[in-house]
Amino acid sequence: MSTLQLSLIVIGVLVLAAVMAYNAWVTRQSTSRKAAQREINAPASTEGGQRIEPVLDGEGQAAAESPADAGDTVPPLPTMPLADKRLGLDPLIDIIAPLALEAVVSGDAVLAALPRSRRVGTKPFAVEGFNASSEEWEAPRAGQRYQALQAGVQLANRSGALNEIEFSEFIVKAQAFADVMAAAPEFPEMLEEVARARELDQFASTHDAQLGFMLRARRAAWSPGYVTQSAARLGFVPGALPGRMVLPGDVDNAPILSLQFDTQAALAEDPEQSALREVSLSLDVPHVARSERPYQRMREAAASLAQAMDGVVTDDNGQPLAQELMDRIGADLESLYDALDGHDLSAGSPQARRLFS
Structure with missing residues (x-):
């Protein structure tokens, strides 16, 4: 094996190690944000054995507004389940990362914050909102209001299974979107999802x-x-x-x-x-x-x-x-x-x- 080949192998290993280290750092950051979010959303007091929920202020009103701009008082935002949907993001073929919000946001604000590219490597990337009126997940639409958001990337397609580099790219893209929306993302473990992608790709190929x-x-x-x-x-x-x-x-x-x-x-x-x-x-x-x-x-x-x-x-x-x-x-x-x-x-x-x- 030539010196050039050895050098290229070493460089490749270093690049992959750097990507995995960055992914781990982003995951730790996400964990810290979620812990802080739980502290913020903890109940302030109890009366007569009944829990008194905190009230969150502010609703996103337009594309140019911050999602947490002061406005109407809104009720506490419940944790939205990953719906078993058949048309949009689906846990069966997608990695889905919940994005917890501090307040209801407008569809205009979500659309303005979406990344330009809707792909991660060779896989489709998507963002959905939980519609406060219909109580269903949907692609963001102007004039709508969303209680929660989620980002997803497809596990596999005819180009193959999602790999570690594509997973890290998904983390970076979803985190950047979450930062704009003042949302707290919850990302799954990379190795588990990559293994799930390979399993799905194996089924699809046969x-x-x-x-x-x-x-x-x-x-x-x-x-x-x-x-x-x-x-x-x-x-x-x-x-x-x-x-x-x-x-x-x-x-x-x-x-x-x-x-x-x-x-x-x-x-x-x-x-x-x-x-x-x-x-x-x-x-x-x-x-x-x-x-x-x-x-x-x-x-x-x-x-x-x-x-x-x-x-x-x-x-x-x-x-x-x-x-x-x-x-x-x-x-x-x-x-x-x-x-x-x-x-x-x-x-x-x-x-x-x-x-x-």
């Missing part, structure tokens, strides 16, 4: 599936217009990119299947002069609810297009797909759906779409 069929011309090539018209008869609509069409779902119009052909042919000055000999039909399994029957509809669409356009359904290597093989794939998918359901990550759910992205 239960991910993206299926693709190829439709190849038997004889004459197709024009982009001919492909588009044929697909439109089956319910496909133009996608966001040239050469892409999608089949909307029955529930929320979210795409079920994707049909793609050569982008250059779609962008040609005279598309009708372009020759296509193949198109692809794909299904991102974790993104589509089982109730939509996505695989059955994929097979039906492939068979219909093949018959209408004089084509043959093949795999990526050009080998025709036998019905028996397609049946086995369908059986495997049912097992995959069951496994996702068993981990509360049902295909098509917000959690599954976020994890497999």
